[in-house]
Amino acid sequence: MPLTFLAADHDSAGHAPEEALPHAEQDQWRRPYRPGPWRVAAAAVTLLIAAYMLISAMIIIMAGSPAGAGATLGAAVAAIAFALRLLRMGIWVSTHGLRRVGLLRTRTLRWREITRVSTVQQPVKWLGTPRSVQGQALLIERRRGEPLRTLLTDHNADFLARPEAFNRAADVLEAWAAEHH
Known part of the structure; x- marks a missing residue:
């Protein structure tokens, strides 16, 4: 059973993303990279607790306290929902545009709203904490409106200690943007 929320580095035919844009002819949202080990580990621990x-x-x-069981069941369902949302977080692309899925919010930009997608060297947050380190970030320049937050960095939960995966994902996102301008 294919797990579409865990997008692979290869499409169903086994082609690498540099060879072709995966599913460019279809109107489905697709993540051009796999979730990183930090994100998967956090979701696994959360599911274990659930x-x-x-x-x-x-x-x-069984002890006869339905109110306590209901509260515990509700907390378990909330933990499962949190773990699934944690796995869905990231950048998704389709022929319609670029979508940033966060923990509580999803934001979609049409390709016509984006002027440029580029990789730059700048201070980035380490695993989302306030600590900053020098690294690479993928930036989106919009035609108008407020500046968009940094989408991907080489020090976030998906790419920490995986610089080649960050470079591959940034290249694929830049290719999607160039294809749809």
């Missing part, structure tokens, strides 16, 4: 919470809810309901 499993323990579900077992706890079962024990609590």
Whole structure:
């Protein structure tokens, strides 16, 4: 069963993204890179905690406390939703535009709203913390409106210690932008 939210570095025919834009002819949203090990590990730990919470809810309901079981079940469902949203976070592209999926918010930009996609050297946040280090960032320049937050960095949860994956993802995103201008 293909897991579309975990986009591969290759399309279904086995072509690398540099050879062709994956699914450019289809109108589906696709992430041009795989989620990083930090993001997957955080989601796995959250799902493990949710499993323990579900077992706890079962024990609590057998003990005869439906209110406590309901609260525990609700917390487990919230943990599962958090883990799934954590895995969906990132940059998605389609023929329609570019979509940034965050933890609580999703923002979509049409390709006609974007003037340039480029990789620059600048101070970036390390794993989203306030600590800044020198690194690479993928920037989006818009035709009008407020500046867009940095979309991808080589020190975020998807690309930390994986510079080749960041370069590949940045190249694919730049190719999508060039193709649709």
